[in-house]
Each structure stands twice: as C-alpha cells, then as structure tokens.
Amino acid sequence: MKKYLALYKPFLLFLGTFFLTYALLAFLYQLFLDGFEKGKVDSITRLVAQNTETVLSWFHKSVFIKEDSKEPFFTLYYQQKGLVRIVEGCNGVSLIILFISFIAAFSGSLKNTLLFIFGGSLLIYVLNVVRIAILIILIYYFPGKTHLLHGVLFPLVIYGLVFILWIVWVNKFSKYAK
Structure with missing residues (x-):
C-alpha cells in the first residue's frame, strides 16, 4: 500500500488540494449567498446584470434591466x-471557483499563482459579461x-476559455511546467 501511495502521491495531492479548495470556496460562496434576503438578487449577479446592460448600451440605447419583485x-x-433572465447561475462565480481550484491544485510560485488566479x-468575468451581451x-x-x-455554443466558449487558461497555467507557470 505504501508503494502505491508513494507512486501516486502527486496525483493524490492534486485531487486533495483541488477538492479541498473547491469545497472551501463553494462553502464560502454559499455563506455569501445566504446573507441575502430570500427572493433578492445577490450583489455579484446584480453587478453582472449592470455590466451587461452597460456593454449593450454602447451599441444600442434601448437597453435596460429590471429586477423581479418576487424572484431573484x-x-x-x-x-x-x-x-433573458439573469440569475445567480449566470454570474460565473461557480466557474471561477472551479478555475481557482484547478490552479491551486497545480500551484506554482505564490506570486505567479495569485497573479494568474x-x-x-x-x-x-469580463468574457462572461460580453458572452451574455452577445x-x-x-x-x-x-x-x-x-x-x-x-x-451549446456559449457554454463552449466560456468553458473553452477556462480550459485554455488551465493549459497555459500547467505548461508555463505551474511547478510541473518543466
């Protein structure tokens, strides 16, 4: 058993770090969401909706958002x-949590890791707002x-970007980049 633990140590460390980071960030995000009154939009989703409205207003003035009075x-x-309805799932935070978890699991130097995150x-975030506007x-x-x-198309774009960022990270900045 020790032989297998030693053999698969890098993989097990990756999995442990990834899942621990993901669980911690998801827990903190849920605490953040729980701080909002039931039926009210959280501040990150509000910011995404406002930023999308701003981006669209650059191209057409007849754009506005309206918050629902009963649902978030x-x-x-x-x-x-x-x-469209812009809901909590549209704000990209869950994807950012996934991104951060992967980067943390394949960490490099602290400075590079924090800057890349x-x-x-x-x-x-920016691509998500532009994606919603388009x-x-x-x-x-x-x-x-x-x-x-x-x-189909737009999830492919946003998940494709995250995948490309992961590849860049692993090949250029992580401790495994050599």
Whole structure:
C-alpha cells in the first residue's frame, strides 16, 4: 500500500488540494449567498446584470434591466423586449471557483499563482459579461436558436476559455511546467 501511495502521491495531492479548495470556496460562496434576503438578487449577479446592460448600451440605447419583485433575477430588455433572465447561475462565480481550484491544485510560485488566479478570474468575468451581451443580441435576431446559443455554443466558449487558461497555467507557470 505504501508503494502505491508513494507512486501516486502527486496525483493524490492534486485531487486533495483541488477538492479541498473547491469545497472551501463553494462553502464560502454559499455563506455569501445566504446573507441575502430570500427572493433578492445577490450583489455579484446584480453587478453582472449592470455590466451587461452597460456593454449593450454602447451599441444600442434601448437597453435596460429590471429586477423581479418576487424572484431573484433580472430581466434584461433589449429593443423594448424582455429577452433573458439573469440569475445567480449566470454570474460565473461557480466557474471561477472551479478555475481557482484547478490552479491551486497545480500551484506554482505564490506570486505567479495569485497573479494568474486574479488575472484569469477577471478575464472569465469580463468574457462572461460580453458572452451574455452577445447572447442577448443573437437571441433577439434568432429567437428560434435560443437553445443552441444558450445551451451549446456559449457554454463552449466560456468553458473553452477556462480550459485554455488551465493549459497555459500547467505548461508555463505551474511547478510541473518543466
């Protein structure tokens, strides 16, 4: 048994660090969400909705968000038409937690790890806002393609970015990069 533990130590350390980091960050995020009144939108989702509204307003002035009075979501209106609901799952935090957990599990120097986590998280956040904005425009012009756009194409884009960031991290900055 000791032989196998020694043989698979790097893999077991990776798994342990990944799951511990993921569990801790998910727990902290849930505590954050629990701090909001039932039926109210959390501040991160609010920021994502506001930023999406701002990005869309650069291209068209007839854009606004409206918070639902009973449920925790925003409806985003584009060209006077309520097109999408922005809910907690749209804010990208769960994906950022996944990203951070992987980077921590394949950590490099403390400075590089923290900088990559910060830069990667910011990039994921910005791309997520732009992704939602583009999705809204495409849904407006192609309402029959909503499932393809929201359920297939755009998750592919955001998860693809995270995968590319992971590859860059492992090959350039992690302690395994050599």
